[in-house]
Amino acid sequence: MPRFTLNINDREYTVEAPEKMPILWALRDKLNLTGSKFGCGIGQCGACTIHADGTPIRGCCVPIKALEGKVLRTIEGISVEHPVKESWRKLDVAQCGYCQTGQIMSAVALLDRKPEPTEEEINRAMKGNICRCGTYNRIKNAIMEASKNRIA
Numbered sequence: 001m002p003r004f005t006l007n008i009n010d011r012e013y014t015v016e017a018p019e020k021m022p023i024l025w026a027l028r029d030k031l032n033l034t035g036s037k038f039g040c041g042i043g044q045c046g047a048c049t050i051h052a053d054g055t056p057i058r059g060c061c062v063p064i065k066a067l068e069g070k071v072l073r074t075i076e077g078i079s080v081e082h083p084v085k086e087s088w089r090k091l092d093v094a095q096c097g098y099c100q101t102g103q104i105m106s107a108v109a110l111l112d113r114k115p116e117p118t119e120e121e122i123n124r125a126m127k128g129n130i131c132r133c134g135t136y137n138r139i140k141n142a143i144m145e146a147s148k149n150r151i152a
């Protein structure tokens with residue numbers, strides 16, 4: 001079985017896995033990083049969102065082989081004091097919570113590249129993250145709140 005070296009949350013991991021294994025499987029089943037969730041498995045819901053070199057990607061669709069040499073970040077790599085996690089708690093965003101790690105990863109990537117996004121930019125950046133509980137308004141408000149706190 002091929003071995004891959006991955007940089008995840010500033011730590012190096014070696015994983016034995018088939019080349020085509022999606023990174024989400026490696027994270028959850030081989031590395032016990034279970035914060036990223038499996039939703040649709042076909043790139044449509046965003047529950048599995050992680051960062052590769054700062055860009056949000058769908059972990060269910062990207063093979064482990066394509067991610068060697070990239071800097072990966074998962075929800076476990078976002079500190080509890082991060083402004084996005086703080087605003088999520090303050091505004092009590094989550095309902096069932098299943099989609100929320102993906103939502104947070106997309107929000108963090110947005111604010112990293114655009115610290116003061118407009119409402120339209122938020123809508124565009126977040127449109128691939130589905131929430132069956134309909135927490136969209138709280139998500140948008142939390143992103144605005146985090147943006148305010150980052151620049152305060």
Ligand code: FES
Pocket residue numbers: 037038039040041042043044045046047048049058059060061
């Ligand atoms: S589980 Fe990956 S996009 Fe839905």
Ligand code: FES
Pocket residue numbers: 094095096097098099100130131132133134135
């Ligand atoms: S909080 Fe339940 S799916 Fe989003």
